[in-house]
Structures are given as C-alpha cells and as structure tokens.
Amino acid sequence: MNSIATWIRESDQAHFERVFRPYPEVHLWNARTDSVPWEQVQGLLLTGGSDISQSYLKQPVPDPTLIQGADPARDAWEFEALAKALRQQLPLLAICRGLQVLNVALGGTLLLDIPCHDDAKTENVQELVHAPDAAFQFPRVNSSHHQALDQLGAGLVVEAWSAADRVIEQVRLNDYGFGWGVQYHPERDEIYQSLFDAFVDQVKAVRP
Template structure:
C-alpha cells in the first residue's frame, strides 16, 4: 500500500514537487498529495490521521498577520512587509500541523514551512531581512552554514531564497544551523520528536544534493 504525504504546493513549484513525488513513489512507495489539486470547490478539508503518513510544509507567501498575532503574539507594526499571504493556506497548514504533531506524524518544513513550524510553536519572525534573496542564491548552493547541537544534516553550503526568517525561536525547537555570514537560522529540529525538521533553504530545487534529507524523511514514514 502506498504511503501518503500531504502538502500544499504553489503553482510555481508544481514541477519541482512533481519530480520529488515521482522519486518518492519509485523509491519509497510514497505519494505526495497536493491538497490544492485533490480538493474541489475551493475547500481544503483535513484528512483523518489514519489517511496519511506525513506532512510536508512547502515554500510560499508570508504567513498572514492574524496568524502571527494569534500564535506568536507578534505585533505587526508594518503590515506592508507581509507579502502574498493566503489565509486559506494558513488555515489549512496550521490546522494540519496541529493534527500531525498530536499524532506523531513525520514533518518536514521548507522555507515558509520552517516559519509556520516556529510560529505555531510560539516563536516569532523577522519580517524582512537583507541578503537572502539575491538571484544567484536562488538555485545555487553558495550560502555557507555554521552548525551546532549535533545537526541531523550537514550541508556545508545551501541555496537561499527568502525575505523573512526566524527571530525568537520556539522553546521546543533546537537550532542546528545558521548562515555563516549573518547568523540567520537555516535549520531546526523539534526536540523529543521522531522526525520534525525545518529548513530555511530549498532542497526541492536540487534533489541530488539534498537527497539525504528527503531520504530520511521518507524512511521515517
């Protein structure tokens, strides 16, 4: 029987996650279920826990102001810094994350995903940062990392494409890697949990280089 990993994939990333899904199905008998493609009439219901095996939180627009204020108690003094938010996505991902954590499901958060994880657990965000969204960093693994706390994965250089980042780290998260140039958090894991890793970089853009990360996630299902 095929295992199922639920996710929300924005239009511009469909081909990247299609390739990831093809590899996952071939090597791990796992399918990626894009809730946007699977749902109809604009509604995005949560699957019941027995219906899925893991959660993949992918990249995308910023978390909306209401969710930052609700979960992180983070005042947003300049709402203009929040870009391309999608409240339907926020509602689905935060509810899905809550359910997945309660049921011990493996979780991997990418870019926006690490921010959703930190926010849900009570951490805050830097709403606009310089130097992490330059064109040459979009696909090339050029950003060097410093590691700490016996990291789950050690990619010496990563790609970098984001204008927000973690600020106050949620109590239950452990920092594993930071950008060498400015200390921005690039990798975390949830303490005392079977598999829950968040990365600020984009492993889906280079499946060969980041293979070990996806391999560990799919094996944990």
C-alpha cells in the same frame, strides 16, 4: 501505499515531482488542488510560499506592508494540518515558509524583513555553520527568503546558521520522532536528496 499531506504552489510542482519520483510507493496529497483524506496520511510536508497572514503571528507588525502575498486559505489549512500532525507524532519536514509556519505554531516569532537572502537570480547561496550534532550538514545551501526565524518556538533546536549573518537555516524539533525544518530549498537540487530519503523512510515506517 503511504501518503504525505502537503500544500505545493504551482511554481514548485515540478521540483517536488522530481524529488518524489524515486518513491512511487508514496503518494502526495496536495491541498492546493485536492481534498486531503487525513485518515490516510502518514507524514506532513510544509513547503515554500508567501508570507504568513498577520492574524496568525505572535508579534506586533508595525508595518503591514512587510507581509507579502498572504494566502489565508493556505494558512488555515497548514496550521490545522500541523496541529494534527504534531498530535499524532507524524513525520514532519518544513521548508522555507513551512519552517516559519512551524515556528509560529509553536509560539515563536519572525524577523519580518531581512536583507541579503532573497536574490532569486542567484538563489543567494549561503555558507552554513552547523551544531556538532546536526543530523544534516550541507556546507552551502540555496536560501532565498525575505523573512526568518527570530525567537524560537517551543521545542525547536537550531542545527545550522548562515555563516555571514547568523540567520537560522535549519532546526529540529526536540523529543520528536522526525521533525526537521529548513529555511533553504532542498527541493531545488539533487544534493539534498538525503534529507528527503530520511523523511520518506520515516513516513514509510508509519503503518497506513
């Protein structure tokens, strides 16, 4: 059996259970509730959640109140897990906060508070503009977040932006087997299942 390491908050558990139901041969180790046996892991899934703690950011934070709900224990686990995954070239999928963790870990910075992307009631549907070579080209996405990527971390290439304000919504990690990050929430709708299919295919290709 192949395994994926992740940290999934309780409010997102049902979404990811639905997403991974078609893959009974893949086990999710949730670091929020389980001790993750890293030697059994073939992929890393970074999911949505609260803001990254100020101590991890590579930038000044003039107003600390912009950092909302920081979870230092989660930060510590995710940054360490990401470093391991990158060293081992494991398949990587980063979602919302996870994309921000990836960017910061690679030396990038964040826009600490942006307007018009955090309406939880409508999930703030965004029309996207894609790079011609973008691997995944979803025309509209459910993007709910109050922070976003600013300066890109090393090796990241932008694949899609919000058509309205050019906020980065999708990146890939260049010269890497499978490394994608999205600011939107593909776990919330079945129309994004192809993204998870591609991720799981790459995880299953790694020898347990």
